[in-house]
Amino acid sequence: MTLIKTQHNRRSFLKVSAAAGGGMLIGFNWLTSCTSQVKEGIPIPKEWFEINGYIKIGDTGLVTIYSPNPEIGQNVMTSMPLIVAEELDVNWDHVVVEQGALNPDAFKKRQFSGGSLSIMQGWDVLRMAGATGRRMLLEAAAKEWGVAVSDLTVSEGIIKEIKGERTIGYGEIAAKAVDIKVPEEVELKNPKDFKLIGSFKKNVEGPKLVTGKPLFGIDFIREGMLLAMIEHPPAFGMTVKDFNREEIVSMNGIRDAFTIDISVESTRLVATVFPHLIAIVGDSTWHLMKAKKALKANWESISELENSEMHTQRLKRDIEKGEIQESRKDGNPEVAFSKAAKVIERTYTAPFQAHNTLEPMNFFAHVTANKAELIGPTQTPGVLKSNASTLLGIPEENITVDITRIGGGFGRRLYVHYGLEAAAISKKMGAPIKLIYSREDDMTAGIYRTAYRSTYKVGLDENNNIIAYSARGVGFREGAIFPNRFPAGTIENYTATKLKSESNISMGAWRAPRSHFAAGAEQSFLDEVAEAIGKDPIDLQLELFDRAIDNPIGEKNEYEAERYAGVIKLVKEKANWGVETPGIYRGFAAYFCHNTYVAQVLDLIMKEGKPIVNKVWCAVDCGIVVNREGAINIIQGGVVDGIGHAMYSEIKFENGSPTDNNFNTYQLIRHNQSPKEIEVFFVESEIKPTGLGEPGLPPAVGALANALYKVTGKRYYHQPYATAIQDQSTIETTLKG
Amino acid sequence: MAVFNLNINGEQHQVDVDPDMPMLWVLRDSLNLVGTKYGCGIAQCGACTIHLGDVAMRSCMLPVSQVGNQAITTIEGLSEKGDHPVQQAWLEHDVAQCGYCQSGQIMNAAALLKSNPKPSDPEIEAAMNGNICRCGTYVRIKEAIKSVTSNT
Known part of the structure; x- marks a missing residue:
């Protein structure tokens, strides 16, 4: 039996009250953990008691769950309420999920939809809230009938006497449950008894999405609002000097044009790379787009105008001489390499990439003398609020930030500069405005994924045993090296170094930061090493994990070797690895990030001289699977995203300007390039659930590169791979040979 | 600016807009029909797809002046009850x-x-x-x- 506390230092994590219109309302803090280990004497943060999640049990038995978590397509608006409903023990068909109003006061630092953390952080508190509701409803029924709670049982919202005939629905007893004292601790279900968790449930917003309901920030309409667009400098390293304002404001449908300054003390999550911008305000988006075309601005250079060749040279230099961000060393790799009978060394690179959320950046703002209302797609409302307070000189308690459904995140909506821009424009106009980026604005003022360069090296003895391993990687924001991840812990003489180089391009987190590159490079390298020593790549990695299970090297290894090996064995079995099928070219890769283990086998076929991904097999260990439907969907999406970006996507710079500004030249994966089938298998587990938004992506890059090698006989070291495959004759010759 | 009479989702709408305004912005900004999405503005992403008669069209590059009296269907009008x-x-x-x-x-x-x-x-x-x-x-x-x- 698992008990969970509902209070800390006699302060309840929940508030219970009568619901408007009848029934019971349970309020709690959705986004903080109620079981975090708090050392005695450390005061618990105030925001733990802020209420932002609500469960309403109406007198008809209809349960409404108000979810405040930002929905960026990772399906938390379905999966998190499912956890509440499981412990509450109600029929999912009687549950309605609403986007809850936000109280960002509660989230000064904590509210954050990123790092695939939502489910992991919410698990305990969501269960606690549901279980408390169930317990209080049971106590109310017991009191009503003059029996003990132990005489009662509940299923799907109906309470029954074990030895009697009486039954009562949650709706009928809810009003009376309000008067029950909140229990100090409640019993949680045994995972074996889960009925909803682990089942297939459809996205609760599906019906609204397929009928075009206004859910997204860009759809938000306030009576009387004006529309606004920005024009940012054409290059990183430039700022605005002046522009033809009089001509612009005389244009049809244009209300005003001016420059704004959103300089605040810059933090990573503001990303004000262009603090000075031209803003144009008008009646329709089309008028604004025409005005943008008519803009004649003078820009001036304030720092170096960089280009891609310069970036390549800097990474080559700084993989040796850059600032070391993190490193690890086990044994004596220098000596081991010097004694090695054979050394294999390979270098991998990837270019800058844009996020390209399909919904461009946008935000609504209504700023008055001492108040601000901000509404739009952000993953970090607390960051926006505090910075808006600084920018506007309005106290935080007079600022509200509300979140809409988000048309794609991938890390981009962690950065709040566009919310600040909307606020500055509204303040200047003294009117409600909605700021919209054009696709060109969105792609050329990105918070890009950095370019990377990593070099991997192994030393082999005369019997082809791996005696030394080295990984060294650099990026402009961060190198893509995780010194304490696999194969750390499996090789005696090991070194890993993460380094940083400098650029004035704005950069930030991009889905599965650094892992998206590290997995492809490391898993391609190990595939090549396995071939060099005459081993199957899966066998080689399983041997390394055996070492980590039996006798790991070092103490800081960030993975559980059994679970890692578990997903590899699962995918090996499901994909029937080792059985060669004519015309099918297979690649394997595995990776652990964001607390979840994923292994994949990718099958390529050749069609009209082009490699096509026929099927991807994925084995996933994310602990308990909350909503199987949503979990499979997001893993499939990660695989497509990984393949697409490794294969096709790249942004280059010339004189500080991105060379691509729309989807006519920036290539995103499309229908005909997508895998034909993606099958997902989960390791059955009773371990607390971990995230799925990111971990499906990284191994797809390695599995793709390794399968491409099988087709072409060429190893792929540089993304995007499609550029390297351009010579189709190479492929065809190989096939004929 | 010019007045256009449009047949959208089986209803008549009158708008007074620039003749070169793409249908996407007529729908979104003039008529508050925001189910049709903006993604690229150059007919490369398909987020703005509507039907002109029975044919799928990218509304971001379809000037309102070219629509005439052809019936327009948007996602809001694909079916009455969302059950297409x-x-x-x-x-x-x-x-x-x-x-x-x-x-x-x-x-x-x-x-x-x-x-x-x-x-x-x-x-x-x-x-x-x-x-x-x-x-x-x-x-x-x-x-x-x-x-x-x-x-x-």
Whole structure:
């Protein structure tokens, strides 16, 4: 039996009250953990008691769950309420999920939809809230009938006497449950008894999405609002000097044009790379787009105008001489390499990439003398609020930030500069405005994924045993090296170094930061090493994990070797690895990030001289699977995203300007390039659930590169791979040979 | 500015806008029909797909002056109760992730199936290739389209 506390230092994590219109309302803090280990004497943060999640049990038995978590397509608006409903023990068909109003006061630092953390952080508190509701409803029924709670049982919202005939629905007893004292601790279900968790449930917003309901920030309409667009400098390293304002404001449908300054003390999550911008305000988006075309601005250079060749040279230099961000060393790799009978060394690179959320950046703002209302797609409302307070000189308690459904995140909506821009424009106009980026604005003022360069090296003895391993990687924001991840812990003489180089391009987190590159490079390298020593790549990695299970090297290894090996064995079995099928070219890769283990086998076929991904097999260990439907969907999406970006996507710079500004030249994966089938298998587990938004992506890059090698006989070291495959004759010759 | 009488989702609408204004912005800014999405503005992503008669069109590059009296259908008007076979298939296959591109995907798929009720896989890919899904729901989109063809 698992008990969970509902209070800390006699302060309840929940508030219970009568619901408007009848029934019971349970309020709690959705986004903080109620079981975090708090050392005695450390005061618990105030925001733990802020209420932002609500469960309403109406007198008809209809349960409404108000979810405040930002929905960026990772399906938390379905999966998190499912956890509440499981412990509450109600029929999912009687549950309605609403986007809850936000109280960002509660989230000064904590509210954050990123790092695939939502489910992991919410698990305990969501269960606690549901279980408390169930317990209080049971106590109310017991009191009503003059029996003990132990005489009662509940299923799907109906309470029954074990030895009697009486039954009562949650709706009928809810009003009376309000008067029950909140229990100090409640019993949680045994995972074996889960009925909803682990089942297939459809996205609760599906019906609204397929009928075009206004859910997204860009759809938000306030009576009387004006529309606004920005024009940012054409290059990183430039700022605005002046522009033809009089001509612009005389244009049809244009209300005003001016420059704004959103300089605040810059933090990573503001990303004000262009603090000075031209803003144009008008009646329709089309008028604004025409005005943008008519803009004649003078820009001036304030720092170096960089280009891609310069970036390549800097990474080559700084993989040796850059600032070391993190490193690890086990044994004596220098000596081991010097004694090695054979050394294999390979270098991998990837270019800058844009996020390209399909919904461009946008935000609504209504700023008055001492108040601000901000509404739009952000993953970090607390960051926006505090910075808006600084920018506007309005106290935080007079600022509200509300979140809409988000048309794609991938890390981009962690950065709040566009919310600040909307606020500055509204303040200047003294009117409600909605700021919209054009696709060109969105792609050329990105918070890009950095370019990377990593070099991997192994030393082999005369019997082809791996005696030394080295990984060294650099990026402009961060190198893509995780010194304490696999194969750390499996090789005696090991070194890993993460380094940083400098650029004035704005950069930030991009889905599965650094892992998206590290997995492809490391898993391609190990595939090549396995071939060099005459081993199957899966066998080689399983041997390394055996070492980590039996006798790991070092103490800081960030993975559980059994679970890692578990997903590899699962995918090996499901994909029937080792059985060669004519015309099918297979690649394997595995990776652990964001607390979840994923292994994949990718099958390529050749069609009209082009490699096509026929099927991807994925084995996933994310602990308990909350909503199987949503979990499979997001893993499939990660695989497509990984393949697409490794294969096709790249942004280059010339004189500080991105060379691509729309989807006519920036290539995103499309229908005909997508895998034909993606099958997902989960390791059955009773371990607390971990995230799925990111971990499906990284191994797809390695599995793709390794399968491409099988087709072409060429190893792929540089993304995007499609550029390297351009010579189709190479492929065809190989096939004929 | 000029006055245009438009037949949208079976209703007459009068708008007074620039003749070169694309239908996308007439729908979104003048008529508050925001189910049709802006993604690229150059007919490369398909998020803005509507029907002009029975044909799928990218509304971001369709000037209002070229519409005339042809019937326009948007995602809001594809079915009265949200139960068009393609919408039902999208729900059944739980296609959406972020969902932003899906109204364009659905409109494009509905037009495809109207002109070609039993498309082959390559025909589906060719017809849907102009619709980008940044979340990568392509596998489910194709399954959903194929389920409609097998149900009819």
